[in-house]
Amino acid sequence: MRLISGFGVVAVIFVCVAVLAATSVAPQPSGRAPRDPFAQTYTDYCAACHGSNLTGGRAPTLFDDTWRVGGDDVSLMKSIREGLPGTEMPPFKDVLTEADIKGLIGYLRRQTTLVEKNASRARNPVNQIVRAEQHTFTFEVVAEGLATPWGMAFLPDGRMLVTERPGTLRLIDNGKRLPKVIDGTPAVWTEQDGGLFDVAVHPDYAQSGWIYLSYAEPGENDTSMTSIIRGRIQSGRWVDQETLYRAPAELFFPTNVHYGSRFLFDREGHLFYSIGDRGHDTDAQDLSRPNGKVHRVNDDGTAPRENPFVGREGALESIWSYGHRNPQGLALHPVTGALWAAEHGPIGGDELNRIEPGRNYGWPLVTSGRLGKRAVATAPPRQQEGLEAPIAHWTPTIAPSGIAFYTGDRFPEWKHDLFVSGLAGEALRRLETNGDEVVHEEVLFKDFGRVRDVATGPDGHLYVALNVPGVKLSDTTPGMIVRLVPTDER
Ligand code: HEC
Structure with missing residues (x-):
């Protein structure tokens, strides 16, 4: 569709x-x-x-x-x-x-x-005033009339790219609220959680022009799998497409869940991307399989020689960390450069992790969530020697999607705080951290719709992707991009 x-x-x-x-x-x-x-x-x-x-x-x-x-x-x-x-x-x-x-x-x-x-x-956020602990702010519409906006990225000139899950990439140009569709992006698998996911801009975009997209690629017999591509935008068209990652045919599954798919470029120009377990939980522990992992590649999709499993027999060289269920949030700490990730737990047990290369984050061997009514008696332990424990977890679920450290100047008290979007609780959270510890959590706002992504804009405002809840959790529904604006500035 x-x-x-x-x-x-x-x-x-x-x-x-x-x-x-x-x-x-x-x-x-x-x-x-x-x-x-x-x-x-x-x-x-x-x-x-x-x-x-x-x-x-x-x-x-x-x-x-x-x-x-x-x-x-x-x-x-x-x-x-x-x-x-x-x-x-x-x-x-x-x-x-x-x-x-x-x-x-x-x-x-x-x-x-x-x-x-x-x-x-879902109340309309526009012109609502929120008095949070440290700042009072309101919302401005950046783009509306969107269908389940999933990912956002900024071009060096301040224009913004946004993906819509049903399969469209749009360019927000000159503040036009209904942005232009970029023609020629690939067909995507749109059942349930499937669709077009994240978008990222090459750190050296001015030279290279590369834009990265992740999506559920349709396979044979109603299967699908997360694929990673890059391409360029020329005269409103998607051109020069290259595939950076496509799984072998036997790893295209008939399940329509846990695609992962968040992007992040680090300071050295490596691209991180996540792939969820695709509903095959034990694959998260199998280093020969791409699902249930965070991957790190060079900008052309090849694996850097220093990746932790390069040279290990049978292991995929792109794997950076494993034992993940469905990571949809990636962020780089603005001071330490460390990688942080958020993932959806089974029933509760959503996690925030500090990602270190080669480490095992435990899914499905450990979890602080429940595996469903059936499995309560045999639920796996919360922690186990050799498996990384999350630095924060949420039960009941908040369904974390995109996360971002705030690096702008418009909200001075929030500088370097971590913002965590939430689909289930329809909330945006602000986390104060100290080293690897979360020391304070504030629900900044609630009930303006499902919050799927958050980013600091080049103008120093905080940008948020919202969509109204549907009949079913996975429904595609109307959405908008808004930015948080301090009210004392207006
Ligand atoms: C083969 C494709 C197809 C199938 C199957 C189909 N429709 Fe449609 N239907 C259309 C198209 C295309 C239109 C819009 C026609 C137009 O106005 O251009 C439409 C229009 C309609 C409209 C008029 C909507 C309006 O805005 O007034 C109704 C009502 C409708 N369909 C109901 C149904 C129902 C109920 C079913 C199942 C029993 C169904 N359709 C099955 C293709 C289909």
Whole structure:
């Protein structure tokens, strides 16, 4: 599913403006709702074109209550029964009974209500004032009308690249709020957690022009795997693409989870990237496999000779550390240059780690989370000799995604604090650290949507990627990039 049609873009903007702007806080449905009886009919007959979330598919989403032909019951019955001649929308009168069609319309209405309920939980951050412990700030929109923004990167001239998980790379140019799509990026696998992930700019971009992308690459028979590429942007197109990492075919899995995929360039120009365990937890301990690892490569994808497992038989030379579940946050300490990483735990047990070369971070041998109800009795220990313990962990889960040390000057009290985004708690956290210790934690804000990435901008503001919660955790939903601005400056 790709967000390409003008309709898709308009629909997303509409939902973003109309729904994210809603300020009422609807009660959250508690527990697991029983499966809707018409969900299966929808999956069988409609999802192939209309998609299964707010992004839609080849055809527009039917869940956002925006209609072109007509949204009243009579018009919907007619569109579905007769189809829409001259378009791809087929007639269903020979396939579905009138009762089926009525049931489907009811299902569409229920999905819309769910989407609105979830969306209205996410308050619009714009013009909200937050009085945090040390600074008072507000939010400015940098880009809106985005579909699940995943990663951000700044070009030397201050323009910004942003990835949207359904598979688009956009360039935020001259402060335009709906940024331009870069054409020609590869097709991505978009089931569940799949999609286009992080973007990074080569440290010597002015010379080389390289942009790095990580994504879930579709394989044979509905499989996928994290792949790493680089390319250049010329006249709004993605060109000169080179593959830096693509797993062998047998490591493309049918699971749609734990792709990892965060990027970081260190001061020597090495590229770090993470790959989650892909749902194969014991692979995280297997040095011949790429999943469940943090990797370090040269800018062309080759492994530096000093990498810890170079020369070890059977080990992948790019591996920097192992025993990871799903690391989606990487940051370089601005003073010590040390690598820090955040990863999603099983049920709780989210971790913040100081990454040292060659070390084993323990997954799935140790965890402070639970492995699910079934496994409580046999849950692995929290710590074990020879396995690195996290420097901070969170239970219940905060679902940490991007992390960043603040290096700007706009918020002097926050200098060199670590900011941790959170998908599950929809919060941004600020961590004060001392050496390898976290000495204080503050929830800076909550309930403005799922927080997926955070970065210090070249202007010294703190940039944050948000998207409204969907019906399911992995749904693609409207999102925006905002920046935190101190209010005493305005
Ligand atoms: C083969 C692809 C395909 C399938 C399968 C399909 N649709 Fe559609 N449908 C479309 C396209 C394309 C459009 C938009 C047509 C246009 O206006 O250009 C559409 C439009 C519609 C509309 C009109 C939307 C509006 O804005 O007024 C409704 C309602 C609709 N589809 C319902 C369904 C339902 C319900 C199913 C499953 C029973 C379904 N469709 C299956 C392709 C499909």
